[in-house]
Amino acid sequence: xxxxxxxxxxxxxxxxxxxxxxxxxxxxxxxxxxxxxxxxxxxxxxxxxxxxxxxxxxxxxxxxxxxxxxxxxxxxxxxxxxxxxxxxxxxxxxxxxxxxxxxxxxxxxx
Amino acid sequence: xxxxxxxxxxxxxxxxxxxxxxxxxxxxxxxxxxxxxxxxxxxxxxxxxxxxxxxxxxxxxxxxxxxxxxxxxxxxxxxxxxxxxxxxxxxxxxxxxxxxxxxxxxxxxxxxxxxxxxxxxxxxxxxxxxxxxxxxxxxxxxxxxxxxxxxxxxxxxxxxxxxxxxxxxxxxxxxxxxxxxxxxxxxxxxxxxxxxxxxxxxxxxxxxxxxxxxxxxxxxxxxxxxxxxxxxxxxxxxxxxxxxxxxxxxxxxxxxxxxxxxxxxxxxxxxxxxxxxxxxxxxxxxxxxxxxxxxxxxxxxxxxxxxxxxxxxxxxxxxxxxxxxxxxxxxxxxxxxxxxxxxxxxxxxxxxxxxxxxxxxxxxxxxxxxxxxxxxxxxxxxxxxxxxxxxxxxxxxxxxxxxxxxxxxxxxxxxxxxxxxxxxxxxxxxxxxxxxxxxxxxxxxxxx
Numbered sequence: 001x002x003x004x005x006x007x008x009x010x011x012x013x014x015x016x017x018x019x020x021x022x023x024x025x026x027x028x029x030x031x032x033x034x035x036x037x038x039x040x041x042x043x044x045x046x047x048x049x050x051x052x053x054x055x056x057x058x059x060x061x062x063x064x065x066x067x068x069x070x071x072x073x074x075x076x077x078x079x080x081x082x083x084x085x086x087x088x089x090x091x092x093x094x095x096x097x098x099x100x101x102x103x104x105x106x107x108x109x110x
Numbered sequence: 111x112x113x114x115x116x117x118x119x120x121x122x123x124x125x126x127x128x129x130x131x132x133x134x135x136x137x138x139x140x141x142x143x144x145x146x147x148x149x150x151x152x153x154x155x156x157x158x159x160x161x162x163x164x165x166x167x168x169x170x171x172x173x174x175x176x177x178x179x180x181x182x183x184x185x186x187x188x189x190x191x192x193x194x195x196x197x198x199x200x201x202x203x204x205x206x207x208x209x210x211x212x213x214x215x216x217x218x219x220x221x222x223x224x225x226x227x228x229x230x231x232x233x234x235x236x237x238x239x240x241x242x243x244x245x246x247x248x249x250x251x252x253x254x255x256x257x258x259x260x261x262x263x264x265x266x267x268x269x270x271x272x273x274x275x276x277x278x279x280x281x282x283x284x285x286x287x288x289x290x291x292x293x294x295x296x297x298x299x300x301x302x303x304x305x306x307x308x309x310x311x312x313x314x315x316x317x318x319x320x321x322x323x324x325x326x327x328x329x330x331x332x333x334x335x336x337x338x339x340x341x342x343x344x345x346x347x348x349x350x351x352x353x354x355x356x357x358x359x360x361x362x363x364x365x366x367x368x369x370x371x372x373x374x375x376x377x378x379x380x381x382x383x384x385x386x387x388x389x390x391x392x393x394x395x396x397x398x399x400x401x402x403x404x405x406x407x408x409x410x411x412x413x414x415x416x417x418x419x420x421x422x423x424x425x426x427x428x429x430x431x432x433x434x435x436x437x438x439x440x441x442x443x444x445x446x447x448x449x450x451x452x453x454x455x456x457x458x459x460x461x462x463x464x465x466x467x468x469x470x471x472x473x474x475x476x477x478x479x480x481x482x483x484x485x486x487x488x489x490x491x492x493x494x495x496x497x498x499x500x501x502x503x504x505x506x507x508x509x510x511x512x513x514x515x516x517x518x519x520x521x522x523x524x525x526x527x528x529x530x531x532x533x534x535x536x537x538x539x540x541x542x543x544x545x546x547x548x549x550x551x552x553x554x555x556x557x558x
Contacts, residue, residue: 022442109187
């Protein structure tokens with residue numbers, strides 16, 4: 001008898017929590033999916049991630065290769081190896097980035 | 111009819127213009143990142159992710175057609191910033207224009223400050239409508255004349271030419287920031303301006319590019335102890351010694367530069383007490399202030415956090431005087447908004463000319479007008495479907511749950527990729543500029 005009463009009080013509390021705070025429900029959902037969230041020590045990961053926004057490259061050569069690859073789709077690519085971070089082949093003159101891209105007008109200014 | 115800029119809900123808003131491409135395939139460079147009217151409202155500047163600035167000018171009113179409010183047409187466009195590479199940290203520096211701020215006009219030319227993550231530039235935009243002709247030593251096309259053929263002298267004269275608008279960088283303020291610049295604000299003294307990054311605020315003189323004063327530094331000695339970052343900063347509109355900065359923890363600090371050279375200690379701290387029993391994992395994230403703006407009269411300031419807009423009286427630090435829900439229905443969606451990163455979206459907010467109405471953006475290309483004086487609010491949409499000239503915008507309603515009424519849209523149908531982060535209100539008239547991802551909408555008050 002008393003067990004039943006206890007159980008229903010708990011249920012009521014749960015319902016109350018859900019009704020009172022949709023935020024807490026959402027938090028529970030998130031914790032269920034990512035159990036390690038918020039448990040890592042050493043300052044806020046979120047803040048650190050925010051401070052270091054911006055794509056990192058190995059060096060300026062890598063950066064220029066990446067830019068050239070975006071502009072020049074005909075670049076002969078060796079099999080892209082995920083472990084290589086320095087760009088995937090020694091550049092030859094035709095691979096070097098073209099001269100600075102001429103101004104492409106904003107579509108707002110049409 | 112020159113509006114007083116008031117009455118957000120007596121005002122009926124109608125479509126005026128839309129700028130930008132119609133296609134759905136948006137190039138990254140075309141994403142609009144800032145929108146700003148100048149002090150007279152005659153010019154409207156936009157910045158984009160590709161580092162470009164486009165300036166529109168309001169055409170002088172057509173007296174014969176009073177209902178056809180003046181339009182904004184392209185005045186000037188230029189490449190403000192280029193992508194760069196930080197060799198020391200091997201990081202790419204984006205060319206995206208984070209903020210544009212206009213200087214008050216002093217002479218025939220217009221000046222604006224534009225900034226990306228690291229570098230602030232002062233641009234001069236000037237008109238040229240005449241050119242000298244009749245040089246003795248040069249032909250009109252610039253080639254030099256053979257001196258032997260010159261037999262007479264003439265005085266060069268200025269002759270009218272087609273209007274040419276030139277933009278030239280007059281100052282480049284570099285190397286002031288280790289972290290990413292999020293705000294710039296011109297001081298009312300018209301000589302200095304501040305720039306703020308995640309951890310520091312610098313004071314610059316508009317004439318001096320090789321030096322700046324650091325006025326706020328919240329970097330902890332040990333970065334492991336970092337608990338909050340600066341999210342926005344602005345000078346007071348009239349008091350040249352006062353500025354505010356907001357934080358990722360939902361606080362605003364007001365600083366007085368007369369008190370000390372380094373304003374690490376605030377003069378006022380604005381913080382709304384939080385009910386600890388309501389605290390959740392999301393609490394701090396959604397309390398992070400994405401924008402802070404002083405009212406035109408300088409008595410209030412407005413802050414925008416993820417779900418609400420708050421109006422603060424500068425004389426009262428312990429709580430805001432007004433709080434408006436922007437899209438409270440998102441509170442029960444925080445889990446998925448965290449997963450898709452939308453919870454980190456930085457919405458801006460703005461005041462109308464007489465500080466009676468404030469505006470901010472939301473998702474699904476919705477934006478909200480919050481009328482302070484009449485305590486009413488309305489949700490409008492910037493969409494290609496309402497693009498007929500002078501078509502009045504219909505209020506939109508979002509259904510949070512339960513039965514969806516006709517004309518309502520359910521929360522789950524909202525398009526979270528269509529965000530309105532940047533909006534601007536003409537300083538005097540009821541004309542607003544609303545930026546969707548890659549389009550700029552201009553709406554005006556319906557004139558009968």
